[in-house]
Amino acid sequence: MRYLLAFLWKHNFFFLFVALELIAFILMTNSKNYQGSVIINATSEFTGGINNTATNIGNYFSLNRANEQLLRENTALLQNSSESVLISDTGFQYVDSLYRYIGAKVISISTHKRNNYMMLNRGSKHGIKKDMGVISGDGIVGTVISVSKNYSSVMLLLHKDAKISARIKKNNQLVNAVWNEIDYRFGTLEDIPAHLQLEAGDTIVSSGNSFIFPQGIQIGTVTEYLNNSGQSLNSAKIKYSTDFNGIFYVYIIENLKKEEIIELEEENN
Amino acid sequence: MSKQIYIQLFKFVFLVLLQIYVLNNIAFFGHLNPYLYILFILLLPLETPKWLLLVSAFMLGLSIDYFSHTIGLNIAASLLVAYLRPGMIRRLSPKIDLSQGQKIGIRDFGFAWFFMYSSFLITIHHICLFLLDSFRMSEILDALGRALMSSIFTIGLVILSQYLFYRQKK
Numbered sequence: 001m002r003y004l005l006a007f008l009w010k011h012n013f014f015f016l017f018v019a020l021e022l023i024a025f026i027l028m029t030n031s032k033n034y035q036g037s038v039i040i041n042a043t044s045e046f047t048g049g050i051n052n053t054a055t056n057i058g059n060y061f062s063l064n065r066a067n068e069q070l071l072r073e074n075t076a077l078l079q080n081s082s083e084s085v086l087i088s089d090t091g092f093q094y095v096d097s098l099y100r101y102i103g104a105k106v107i108s109i110s111t112h113k114r115n116n117y118m119m120l121n122r123g124s125k126h127g128i129k130k131d132m133g134v135i136s137g138d139g140i141v142g143t144v145i146s147v148s149k150n151y152s153s154v155m156l157l158l159h160k161d162a163k164i165s166a167r168i169k170k171n172n173q174l175v176n177a178v179w180n181e182i183d184y185r186f187g188t189l190e191d192i193p194a195h196l197q198l199e200a201g202d203t204i205v206s207s208g209n210s211f212i213f214p215q216g217i218q219i220g221t222v223t224e225y226l227n228n229s230g231q232s233l234n235s236a237k238i239k240y241s242t243d244f245n246g247i248f249y250v251y252i253i254e255n256l257k258k259e260e261i262i263e264l265e266e267e268n269n
Numbered sequence: 270m271s272k273q274i275y276i277q278l279f280k281f282v283f284l285v286l287l288q289i290y291v292l293n294n295i296a297f298f299g300h301l302n303p304y305l306y307i308l309f310i311l312l313l314p315l316e317t318p319k320w321l322l323l324v325s326a327f328m329l330g331l332s333i334d335y336f337s338h339t340i341g342l343n344i345a346a347s348l349l350v351a352y353l354r355p356g357m358i359r360r361l362s363p364k365i366d367l368s369q370g371q372k373i374g375i376r377d378f379g380f381a382w383f384f385m386y387s388s389f390l391i392t393i394h395h396i397c398l399f400l401l402d403s404f405r406m407s408e409i410l411d412a413l414g415r416a417l418m419s420s421i422f423t424i425g426l427v428i429l430s431q432y433l434f435y436r437q438k439k
Binding site: 012013014016017020021023024025026027028029030108110112113114115117153182 | 293302319320323324326327330334336337338339340341342344345348349351352355401402403408411415
């Protein structure tokens with residue numbers, strides 16, 4: 001025992017290094033699964049406040065781009081919606097039969113890491129809950145993974161674990177959209193049945209099967225169809241319709257009928 | 270000595286804030302990202318005890334991770350740099366005399382010494398960081414490429430900072 005202690009003491013630098021690295025790796029593996037969001041949750045109230053200030057300063061430099069983005073979304077709304085929406089358009093929120101939209105400002109975002117997140121200035125105080133969908137004016141952005149009082153963390157489509165149930169718009173076939181790329185502009189479609197031929201330019205939209213996103217919200221367009229010969233399922237490269245590097249405002253989606261649907265499902269089981 | 274602690278604390282906070290609010294938002298060509306914060310470990314005084322090197326690396330990594338949703342990643346990479354630092358200094362200048370009060374930097378050690386020292390440790394740090402972040406076999410080559418390109422950016426910034434902050438004192 002004495003020799004062991006003497007040995008440990010002699011090489012204390014090495015053993016302290018190993019011990020601390022071990023802690024780092026435990027933290028790392030935990031943050032890859034759901035426990036990690038607890039750590040994020042505990043810190044976001046603090047970091048969110050600082051990020052908010054920093055973004056407020058940064059916003060002055062990007063006002064033009066943000067205004068353009070909002071203008072584009074407003075134009076789309078004007079074109080698509082009936083007059084009733086125009087009258088009730090007093091803020092970011094409006095209620096329709098199935099979904100409620102809550103506007104939020106992006107206060108921090110990463111796009112060039114392996115797993116990317118963003119933080120929004122809306123939290124449990126504003127009715128945000130875990131697993132709500134997040135979209136921008138251009139398309140799907142991600143899902144809420146943790147919420148604190150004033151802030152929420154969103155797992156972007158640009159994440160190892162992000163898998164979105166999608167549909168090919170022209171023939172309503174179901175596929176899965178994942179992110180295997182390094183480039184934040186592109187994603188991958190998986191599980192395309194071999195008899196389906198996709199062409200560059202085909203639009204991919206949300207399927208509406210997950211109760212997180214409404215049906216028909218744009219995800220992206222196909223840029224390249226990859227034919228894996230000999231396999232029954234093909235894949236394709238898509239270009240996201242959301243420009244992740246340039247979003248300032250997003251909408252968080254609450255499915256007002258989610259509990260009812262889940263209840264019904266449980267009854268069936 | 271206590272003055273030294275305040276100086277180091279100030280450097281720590283300054284580099285962490287610079288990293289989170291400026292450098293993390295810079296992505297050259299899509300995904301080249303300089304990680305200048307590691308400069309803190311590189312510039313710690315020569316007489317810093319080894320255990321303190323590791324502990325400060327841990328705290329530094331933790332602070333960066335806290336703000337960037339990457340719990341553990343920057344800790345692991347910073348610890349590796351802190352662990353390799355004493356050996357690196359011994360190899361580059363075996364007969365170093367602590368009593369002369371030399372400070373790590375271009376001013377006291379010369380350009381070639383400092384360039385070797387910082388570029389080796391920064392490259393190790395970036396490779397560790399990008400490899401751990403990718404975690405998938407098919408991405409290793411790409412991660413290495415990005416690590417090396419980002420290292421060049423960081424080394425450039427480190428050398429630049431040397432001329433900005435340390436030269437005039439002479």
